[in-house]
Amino acid sequence: MPKLVDHDERRRSITAAAWRLIAARGIDAANMRDIAAEAGYTNGALSHYFAGKDEILRTSYEHISEVTDRRIREALGDATGLDALRILCREVMPTNEEKLLEARIAASLWPRAMYDEQMAATNRQTMDNWREQMAIFLEQAREEGTVGDIDVSIVVEQLLNMMMGMQILGVLTPGETSSERQLEMLEQFVAAL
Amino acid sequence: MPKLVDHDERRRSITAAAWRLIAARGIDAANMRDIAAEAGYTNGALSHYFAGKDEILRTSYEHISEVTDRRIREALGDATGLDALRILCREVMPTNEEKLLEARIAASLWPRAMYDEQMAATNRQTMDNWREQMAIFLEQAREEGTVGDIDVSIVVEQLLNMMMGMQILGVLTPGETSSERQLEMLEQFVAAL
Structure with a gap:
């Protein structure tokens, strides 16, 4: 076709x-x-x-998830456990110009997702997908013995919320939330598990 | 007057x-x-x-910081160290209807702060103020011996980013990022320090 x-x-x-x-x-x-x-x-x-700007914005929002998910799939390869967790997080975090642009667009669309059911559904699907993958990787890490006795669903939520905060602060306070410091935040978080 | x-x-x-x-x-x-x-x-x-909607929005943004900072001051009393850190975070986190409303407004204004210098300055001032307070409380905790050998500025940034993520996900995925789970995220984060 x-x-x-x-x-x-x-x-x-x-x-x-x-x-x-x-x-x-x-x-x-x-x-x-x-x-x-x-x-x-x-x-x-x-x-x-x-049909109009709203449709372009909805498609933009879906497109960010697609692009990010494609990057995650390509970067993951056969990685498991904490290695896989780090890879996923790094692809979501706004550590370069391309991902800072995605962060700017995503953050611009979140307020609309609070009132637009279709965008809310796109957001929920993306977040749940990442939660699910992160939980799998953390369970693998538990089996591999590379993390302690953690509460997987709370750790997933901590990390996801931290990454979503970076979408805002990576743009608005780039000195304190620079690429280097984002990666250091991730490393120290994972090391403490 | x-x-x-x-x-x-x-x-x-x-x-x-x-x-x-x-x-x-x-x-x-x-x-x-x-x-x-x-x-x-x-x-x-x-x-x-x-003068117009932009001025109302800028004032709304400043007002959120003022209201939150007043709540923090009143709740802090003589608290120090990790107790003080918990108090500050709880007042910022959207754990009730009043603070969820603030989160909705703040998240709605962040995209504007990306292009409006005055709002960017308001945001920077608020974030730096919270960073500074959190760093003081963590240094106190270090002196009180209630935390290990932590990297204060990275821990501050982790926690601040997590709280900013909650402003979004507390609204958009209230099941996974509920008030109870926000408080649990904070407790487990502090316990791991």
Whole structure:
């Protein structure tokens, strides 16, 4: 179905254009006309791919999860236990420009997820997926004897909340929440388990 | 200066009205006309107190920090070390309806703080203030011998990021990030120090 693939690819290129604009100006300043121009479409042509800004934003939010999950899968390989846990966390944490951009977009969309059921569902699915993977890796670490007698579900929640905080503070206080310090936070957290 | 006090009080009551609307409908849906109506003012009367929505939002953001800091001061009393650390964290964490409302507003304003210098400064001041207090309490704990040989600035950053993550996940995944589980996350984190 070459036409469908083409359609999906065009939606992705429009989403990428929206990301660039949101990153540069903020979510409120990015409007449909500018997104169309940035993506190289007329307003009319854009409407073949997205009904409006809300749909672009919902797709942007889903796209962040997809991109992150693909990175995690590729980086994981055969890793298990604490090695796998570190890999997953590092791919979520905003430790480089690409992931800081994702953090900016995600943080810009969270307030909408508080009132938009579809975005709330996307968020829940992503968080539950990461919780589940982290729990598996921690159970493996327990079997491998590399962690003490930990409360897996609380440790998962501590780590997930810390990573979500980094999406905000990595952007807003980059001195104290720099890439190096994010990695050190992760290392010291894992070492204490 | 009774007139000044009155002016400040009116600004606070308008800010509170804006909070209620943002909490109910989201930040984009809350407009000046509705905020005026909710606060019991006409549009024209509202403009004596705030130049526009941006100014109300900036004031709302500052007001959250003030309210939280007042709660912390009142709860702290003569506490030191880990007791004081726990008290500070509990006042920031969204463990009840009042603090969940603050979390909703704060999370709604973070994306703006990424592009608004005044809000970025408010955020930095609040975060640095909490970092500083947490570091003092952890140094006290070290002197009191209630923590091991910890890296204070990294522990502070871990805990602060975890609390900021709770502002999001306490709202978006309240099952896994419930009040009880937030408190348990804090207890287990402190116990591991």
